[in-house]
Amino acid sequence: MKMQRSLNRISVARMLLLSGCLSFLAIVVMAGSMEQARAAGTQDAKSAKPAMKSSDSDQDAEAGQKKFQANCSRCHDAPEQFSPRIAGTIVRHMRVRASLSAQDEKDILKFLAP
Amino acid sequence: MLCVTRVASAQNTPTVSGGLGFLNSTNAGAHSFQPVVSPVVVAPLGRHFLAESRFYFEEFIGRKNGTSGPYEGTFIKDTQYLQLDYLASPHLTIVGGRYLTPFGTYNERLAPIWIQKFQDAPLIAAIGTRTTGSSNGGMIRGTLFSRTNVQLDYVGYFSASSTVNQFEAARAAGYRVEAYFPNKRIEVGTSYARFLQDTHNNSFGAHFWWLPPSSPLQLRSEYAHSEHAQGYWIETTYRLSQWHGPESIVGRVEPLFRMQQTFRNSPSPGDGLPTADTQQADFGLQYHLPHEVRLNASYSRKFSSPNGTNGNANIWDLSVTYRFLFPMWRGKE
Numbered sequence: 001m002k003m004q005r006s007l008n009r010i011s012v013a014r015m016l017l018l019s020g021c022l023s024f025l026a027i028v029v030m031a032g033s034m035e036q037a038r039a040a041g042t043q044d045a046k047s048a049k050p051a052m053k054s055s056d057s058d059q060d061a062e063a064g065q066k067k068f069q070a071n072c073s074r075c076h077d078a079p080e081q082f083s084p085r086i087a088g089t090i091v092r093h094m095r096v097r098a099s100l101s102a103q104d105e106k107d108i109l110k111f112l113a114p
Numbered sequence: 115m116l117c118v119t120r121v122a123s124a125q126n127t128p129t130v131s132g133g134l135g136f137l138n139s140t141n142a143g144a145h146s147f148q149p150v151v152s153p154v155v156v157a158p159l160g161r162h163f164l165a166e167s168r169f170y171f172e173e174f175i176g177r178k179n180g181t182s183g184p185y186e187g188t189f190i191k192d193t194q195y196l197q198l199d200y201l202a203s204p205h206l207t208i209v210g211g212r213y214l215t216p217f218g219t220y221n222e223r224l225a226p227i228w229i230q231k232f233q234d235a236p237l238i239a240a241i242g243t244r245t246t247g248s249s250n251g252g253m254i255r256g257t258l259f260s261r262t263n264v265q266l267d268y269v270g271y272f273s274a275s276s277t278v279n280q281f282e283a284a285r286a287a288g289y290r291v292e293a294y295f296p297n298k299r300i301e302v303g304t305s306y307a308r309f310l311q312d313t314h315n316n317s318f319g320a321h322f323w324w325l326p327p328s329s330p331l332q333l334r335s336e337y338a339h340s341e342h343a344q345g346y347w348i349e350t351t352y353r354l355s356q357w358h359g360p361e362s363i364v365g366r367v368e369p370l371f372r373m374q375q376t377f378r379n380s381p382s383p384g385d386g387l388p389t390a391d392t393q394q395a396d397f398g399l400q401y402h403l404p405h406e407v408r409l410n411a412s413y414s415r416k417f418s419s420p421n422g423t424n425g426n427a428n429i430w431d432l433s434v435t436y437r438f439l440f441p442m443w444r445g446k447e
Contacts, residue, residue, distance in 0.1 A: 102204035
């Protein structure tokens with residue numbers, strides 16, 4: 001029994017050591033890529049604009065884009081694409097699920113379906 | 115990741131969405147297959163109502179005696195939610211029917227097969243969500259206020275006891291409050307649930323999420339405490355999308371890691387938690403294929419105290435999931 005306990009302790013220690021090493025490695029990799037991202041941030045933002053077709057003049061749509069980016073990917077990736085017929089349904093569903101206010105719902109809908 | 119195509123004009127055609135998956139697991143030598151389908155139906159009714167439901171169908175195929183004997187199948191079906199939402203005011207939604215118990219974050223937000231990172235739920239998932247993860251009754255929810263730098267959300271609910279097939283639920287009440295900081299993408303929250311049948315008891319929870327806007331890193335964590343057990347999990351994921359973009363071969367890879375521990379304060383058979391103190395480390399790899407298909411592989415090592423019945427174990431999981439979303443019928447273009 002004592003032998004079993006000490007073996008278990010060793011296994012736990014090994015696991016914690018392994019977890020610690022992996023976490024350290026992950027932090028180093030992340031720090032590196034965050035730095036890289038910061039450097040490339042301006043370029044990324046510029047290249048994202050045409051894909052989103054955002055209009056600088058439309059403040060509501062811009063607010064909607066920000067809210068979309070801040071809220072929709074909190075829990076899951078946004079769907080790759082969806083039919084225009086269901087944009088209103090999706091945003092209302094997310095209003096309930098993600099506790100969006102009526103204004104948030106309106107702004108996101110303006111961004112998705114101007 | 116946010117590559118949604120903007121559309122010409124919004125319509126409220128009801129939708130069918132959800133996930134389809136084939137899960138394969140070997141847990142302490144016990145091998146199982148699980149074909150799963152989980153459809154979600156959402157239908158707006160007028161300007162203020164929304165009807166929504168999610169179902170779960172699974173065929174669990176495993177060996178008769180766990181690790182030996184012939185394979186046999188068990189069909190599992192569940193109505194996870196079937197609710198009517200009334201958008202009463204800009205900051206209040208009233209929900210009636212069967213809904214997901216809003217304790218912590220996993221049950222309501224991360225459990226669907228097309229969202230979850232690991233096939234197995236966290237060890238503490240049963241705290242605050244007894245008995246089935248769903249509740250029958252009423253719920254109020256919404257956002258107290260929403261600014262560009264902070265958003266405060268709330269949920270409160272009461273559930274009645276039910277033993278009706280497909281609609282089992284416990285008599286319970288509770289709430290969750292959370293603050294979300296959109297600029298930093300940090301979320302902190304706390305949950306409370308009081309179990310009001312048999313022996314009454316309280317459960318408390320707290321969660322912290324950080325999804326930095328400049329990085330594909332996602333960090334989610336949760337702590338929960340009940341009368342007989344407590345524990346936590348911390349999950350980090352990092353999609354390699356900064357290497358040639360999220361659609362590149364490398365950019366579709368997402369390494370996953372989760373650490374979790376549970377501590378048993380006193381025995382409570384049937385509470386859904388490990389019977390002894392348990393530590394578990396989960397290592398996974400997810401590959402995002404085009405067209406909403408995901409491949410997922412993970413290895414978990416579980417250590418349980420010697421007096422526990424579970425012991426130490428290796429868990430190997432492999433799955434493929436597909437997420438679908440389409441209108442229920444043709445509408446006006």
